[in-house]
Amino acid sequence: MxxxxxxxxxxxxxxxxxxxxxxxxxxxxxxxxxxxxxxxxxxxxxVLEQPTVELLREAGVGERMDARGLPHDGISLRFDGADHRIDFRALTGRRITVYxxxxxxxxxxxxxxxxxxxxxxxxxxxxxxxxxxxxxxxxxxxxxxxxxxxxxxxxxxxxxxxxxxxxxxxxTVHQHTYPFAWLGVLAEAPPSHHELIYTYHPRGFALHSMRSPTITRLYLQVPPDERIEDWSDRRIWDELHTRLAADGFTLAEGPILEKGVTGMRSFVVAxxxxxxxxxxxxxxxxxxxxxxxxxxxxxxxxxxxxxxxxxxxxxxxxxxxxxxxxxxxxxxxxxxxxxxxxxxxLHTFPGHDPFQRELQLAQLRYTASSTAAATSLAENYVGLPYSP
Structure with a gap:
């Protein structure tokens, strides 16, 4: 051949x-x-960055994405029991698409x-x-x-x-392993919020995401050696309710279709x-x-x-x-x-003392309240423009 x-x-x-x-x-x-x-x-x-979406359209493979994808104009940082929205469109003029x-x-x-x-x-x-x-x-x-x-x-x-x-x-190999993992579930339940929610909680990070108007994707921070067999569906939902709790927010439940634990790492070769x-x-x-x-x-x-x-x-x-x-x-x-x-x-680290947790909250509060800090998050999240 x-x-x-x-x-x-x-x-x-x-x-x-x-x-x-x-x-x-x-x-x-x-x-x-x-x-x-x-x-x-x-x-x-x-999550597709705007440059990714534009490239797929230019390549002639974006028709179904445009019909079924879910455009999002921002995300929420949830801490101190409340949402703090980062408005991508207002800050950068761009957005992401969930597909x-x-x-x-x-x-x-x-x-x-x-x-x-x-x-x-x-x-x-x-x-x-x-x-x-x-x-x-x-x-x-x-x-x-x-x-x-x-x-x-x-x-x-x-x-x-x-x-x-x-x-x-x-x-040349560069790598770093984080001291936690994500327990991810795919649930047959309508999303409980119209955008992604990144949650800082003393018990650990949680993420509310989605795949469609009827399928929710949810994550919990867990220890890196956590066994998925130790997490019943009920335990997963109870922990999600605890970490995602906020005034006026109700988490929709449904049958869990998939669940698994994924380690967290950074890795680059050159x-x-x-x-x-x-x-x-x-x-x-x-x-x-x-x-x-x-x-x-x-x-x-x-x-x-x-x-x-x-x-x-x-x-x-x-x-x-x-x-x-x-x-x-x-x-x-x-x-x-x-x-x-x-x-x-956004994650709690083993051995973090109250001083370190207060530093994280200070960074979150600054990011949510400063236009400059929020813009930096937004422009990186929606995707920096491709170089020529």
């Missing part, structure tokens, strides 16, 4: 990269370990297949060679295949195989290229979910990567490809700082 770009991973990064390359006249093949049904059903992020990652994936799969894209689900035994730009794998029928490419794109997430194909000495292999999205960097940056960073990566690979493969211009990692990492580190700042301001 032969193609110009071999893409490992059919998440939003790999699929969007394939689509953007197609629009530029560059061929690709996408390989994915999971089957299509699994990929389209897995629940991940749900599930799995919905973005569905849109991209449908578009790529309609355009004749080569998407191969259910592959196994995948091995990549960054120097030769080849991929060895077994297809869904178990037959061994070799895919020969001009370049490879590793879009297979934090636990994927492409980053491990790079010699350890060729990468460079994001080794020989003919380029890394994008979670394969190269992880942020804590507090800032809602994960999927948006992946999409920003592949926007830049599609331009770089088009210049390399159709214009014989290696410049953008050589600058790819450094250009991406400038945005990644800004997002890392914002996510760390949000996380540090």
């Amino acid at each position: 032969r193609t110009q770009v071999g893409i490992i991973g059919a998440g939003p990064a790999g699929l969007l990269l394939s689509h953007l390359l197609h629009l530029a006249g560059v061929d690709s093949v996408v390989l994915e370990l999971r089957d299509r049904a699994y990929v389209e059903a897995r629940v991940r992020a749900g 599930g990652q799995q919905e973005v994936v569905k849109d991209l799969i449908a578009r790529r297949l309609a355009d004749g894209g080569d998407l191969r689900f259910g592959v196994s035994d995948v091995a990549v060679d960054p120097r030769a730009a080849t991929v060895s794998f077994r297809d869904s029928a178990g037959a061994r295949q070799i895919l020969r490419c001009d370049v490879l794109a590793g879009c297979d997430g934090f636990h994927g195989i492409t980053r491990d194909a790079i010699p350890a000495g060729a990468l 460079p994001m290229r080794h020989e003919r292999l380029f890394l994008a999205g979670d394969a190269a960097h992880i942020v804590p979910p507090t800032g809602a940056k994960g999927m948006n960073l992946a999409i920003a990566d592949v926007r830049r990567l599609s331009v770089a690979l088009t210049a390399l493969l159709t214009g014989n211009d290696p410049g953008p490809a050589e600058r790819y990692g450094a250009d991406c990492l400038a945005r990644v580190w800004r997002a890392q700082h914002f996510s760390w700042w949000m996380t540090s301001m």
Whole structure:
């Protein structure tokens, strides 16, 4: 088999990269370990920055997002038992859109297949060679295949195989593990508020979010070694009621469809290229979910990567490809700082004494009352404009 770009991973990064390359006249093949049904059903992020929304529209895959997505003009910081709204539209003129990652994936799969894209689900035994730009794998029928490419794109997430194909000495790794995790639930219940609520509470952080007018996404801060088996549905709802309590607020309950515990970490590798292999999205960097940056960073990566690979493969211009990692990492580190700042301001930390808790509350009160501080939060949350 032969193609110009071999893409490992059919998440939003790999699929969007394939689509953007197609629009530029560059061929690709996408390989994915999971089957299509699994990929389209897995629940991940749900907040799209405005630059992400605009890019999806420009790429011709925003119709369903515009019809079903939930535009939000702000968020609430809940502390001292009350909401303090950060008005994105008033402060920046921009907004976010709540639209599930799995919905973005569905849109991209449908578009790529309609355009004749080569998407191969259910592959196994995948091995990549960054120097030769080849991929060895077994297809869904178990037959061994070799895919020969001009370049490879590793879009297979934090636990994927492409980053491990790079010699350890060729990468610089920056990482930080936070001393807590998030217990997340997906509930069949209408959202209890029209916008996201980020809650600081002495018992720990809580987040009220949503996926649709009938599905609520909720999170609780828990210890990093917490067992989901110890959390009955009733215990989850009782803790959410306690942490999200505020005057005039009623939390709507419903059947819990999914629940799980996710650790919190920051992770960045550099460079994001080794020989003919380029890394994008979670394969190269992880942020804590507090800032809602994960999927948006992946999409920003592949926007830049599609331009770089088009210049390399159709214009014989290696410049953008050589600058790819450094250009991406400038945005990644800004997002890392914002996510760390949000996380540090809103979570309780083991061993925090009253002095440290008062510092957090002072920061929250300043952010909620200062136009300058609120604007800084807002412009980072809605997404900084893409660089040229």
